[in-house]
Amino acid sequence: MHRRFDAWRPVIRHYAVGRSTSIRGNGMAVRPRLWIAIAAFATALCLGLGITVMVMLVSAREASQPSAVVSAYLSHVQHGEISIALRMEGRAANPAEVLLTDKAYSHATDRMTGFRILRTRTTGAGSTVEARIQQKSGQTTATFQLARSESPISLLGVDSWKLRPVGLATVEVTMGAPGRVDATLSGVPLGWKGAVKRIHAFPGTYALAITSQSPWFTLPSAVLPVAGFSGDDTFRVPATLTAKGRDAATAAAEAWFDDCVADPAFHPAQCSFSLSSGAAPGEVWTNPSWQVQSRPTIAIGDWDFGCRVPTTADVSAGGCWPVTTSTPGEVTFHADYSIPATGETGAITSSGAIAAKVEGSISSFTDTGAMFTSVDWAD
Structure with missing residues (x-):
């Protein structure tokens, strides 16, 4: 019995220090740590994603507020970005509207120097925003209308607002002279053909220049002032006989x-x-x-x-x-x-x-x- 026992111990010792037992023991120690790291990373990712989504929703909600839409619109006008402002209104392009271009507004003086949102009133599917418009010549008050619109963020419970066409100032331009007269208004051709022209304009002062003269009469240069975003103005330039x-x-x-x-x-x-x-x-x-x-x-x-x-x-x-x-x-x-x-x-x-x-x-x-x-x- 004693010999058998001694002969068997090497086998037991060899089994105790065998390779397979050592590998199994190391694997059981690494896997729990790996899963903990993965879980921590996933938790952090979800939290970060959630915070990001929340921030994006808050930012989207703020950017889609009626007052924010109007502020963006007025900022474009103030910086002379008329084409962008018109797209926000959804106003269709019209070649007869000679003053509603970036080029025409770039030549205007007494343009907008600033603005301030005064109040916002929202009822149902509509919203009204009132703003104070600042020009060098003075201050005016303008009212802007907005309507709720469908957009991707609407599915997330964030209202989206669309600016309705703005009631720009309307100017009736009459050249007091017979027939066609070559003239520019704010650097762009007026296209005068003998008929009274009714055109829209943003706040500013626009210069009229006569580019050709008749031997029978003369027309003076003049300026057309437009205050604020509303109102009807009459602009008449009479010719004088030579x-x-x-x-x-x-x-x-x-x-x-x-x-x-x-x-x-x-x-x-x-x-x-x-x-x-x-x-x-x-x-x-x-x-x-x-x-x-x-x-x-x-x-x-x-x-x-x-x-x-x-x-x-x-x-x-x-x-x-x-x-x-x-x-x-x-x-x-x-x-x-x-x-x-x-x-x-x-x-x-x-x-x-x-x-x-x-x-x-x-x-x-x-x-x-x-x-x-x-x-x-x-x-």
Whole structure:
């Protein structure tokens, strides 16, 4: 028994220090530490992700607030980023809106220098934001309307707001001159073709420059001030006749008078003078004529924006130069008469001098002179 026991111990010793037992023991020690590290990393990752998501949601909520949307819009306007501001409004591009461009606003003066959100009122699906707009020339108050809109962040319970088209200031521009005039407004072509233009503008002052002049009239440079984001303004620039233009206007009015005098009818059509009646029954007039005793003194007034003249391609919708008579002229009528039934003949003349006037307007110019339009002298 003793020998068997000694012989068996090496086997037991060898088994105790065997490789397989040693490997199993090390593996059991490493795996718990590895899983703890993985769990700690996953926990930290989840916490970090959760915090990140929370921060993103808070930031998204703040950025989507109506006041934040309006602030972003006004910041773009203040920095001259008009195209971006217009996209925020969803305003469609319109070539006729010559001032709603980055280029036009870059040439404007007295632009926005700052703004402050005053209050926000939200009811249902709409929100109203009131802001104070600062320009060098002063302060104004503007109101902006927003509507709830669907967006990806809406699924996370964050409201999204869309800026409605802003009620920009509307300016009615009228060039007090006939026909087309080459001019720029804030450095961009105005595109004046004789019709009143209604355009929108952001807060600022815009310069009008005439890039070509007519031999008949001149137009001055001017500035168009726009205060704030609302209101309707009227911008009128009257033309002034040159000496050549005034002479041409007077000549056109006198030519009309001469045409009336040359008409032998006892009642010349659309003229300011006539007889009360023509030849009596059975009486025949021959060689009728009008004779000028004195010519009317014609006066050409300054441009009148309220003047209404027939609208043609060469006539301005913005007015005309009025033509009046400061001193009436005088005309008389002469004719030979005969009465066939009796054989009587003789000469007749008007019982006295008849007042003659010229009233109308200068509506346009051609290459050779002015175009005069008379008032309606029909009875």
